[in-house]
Amino acid sequence: MRNHINNSPIAKFILIFFLCYLTIYYLFCNNNFQNSYSAKFHTVLNSLFDKFFDNSIFLAESMKNNSSVLNYKSYKISLGNSEVIHNYDTRINLINESFLLQQLEDLRNNRSTTITLKMHSYKFSIFSFFILPLSILVSLIVSHVLVFKYKFKLLLTTSVLVIGLLIFQFIVVLISMRSQAIELDPYALNKGIQSIAVKIHNLFHIEFNFFVIMIIYLTCNFKSILLTLQSEKV
């Protein structure tokens, strides 16, 4: 068995791949680590997408958070959003800003005593959407470097393409989410683009991501895999 693994680059690749993949998985499944990376991710998402949509506030928060509060212009507003959905780690809220401003105005003028929010909440998994595809990418690259002849430039291209793909997918998800949010003001983006985003959003399941990453990896590194296999004569 050990001999076979030593002699076969494919067996070696599979072994290293799974070792790497499982290590990353166990690392990210650790509760403390999970809480800290998801909190950082939410902070990054909130700062990057703060002004992504007109007249709406973007707020990504942990799914475990059952007392979510929106800090807005010195006001602390409870979102009253406590539903926890299994397999999802993040709740993305889009809050109607123009409606909120009007409510705050009413509050200031003593026309009302409470604030009602118009918002759209969306369940999201950072783990499935970003961490898993990236762990596949890292495992492929580590196994490739240890087993096959490699070109740094091609591995870098693979990584850039995969990261670009994930960012593109996330933006499509956001557009799809925004176009379905009837609680917000009408979305100004072209209707055709909105319906395309909603359609292709359905594609983005885990299998799709894994296969696209594999195709990108194979396309970029096919020559080096072939060269190694030919020189090994296995």
Place this chain on the structure above:
Amino acid sequence: MFNKYFKFWLVFITSIVTYYIYSLTDGYYKYFEVPVSETYAKICSNILNLFGFKVDYNQLNIQNEKFEMSIATGCDAIMPLVFLTSIITFYPYGDVKHKLKGILYGSLFIILSNIVRLCSLFILGQYNKDLFDFFHIQFWQAYFILFTMFYFINWLKKINN
């Protein structure tokens, strides 16, 4: 040589993109995905019954008293089949006989692997939810991409020999 490989990747990627666009249509879902998933549900429930799990199937669902599982998009192994068929078909080298043989054996392995996946997931789902989640999302998805990739590379080695 470069031109041949460039054309190969171009045609292959176009075929995959075409498949994905087609997979968004209602026709694909109604006439392809649902019948395939129903067949898997039927086969798996028969196999599970052989082992005494007292399973029933209803369209895309496999269920018994303890557990219910639905065969969703991505659990039907259609993508690995499309990948393998198109990459072998469009590869610029190898004769028709080798290509047909490669596609046939590869498809059989993928279909069998998927039956094993669905049956094992059903059994795991009855006893351990965490293990079910791990195998459902992490293990089997990674298995299918590695299997199809290395099956193709192995096929290449054979035609080179």
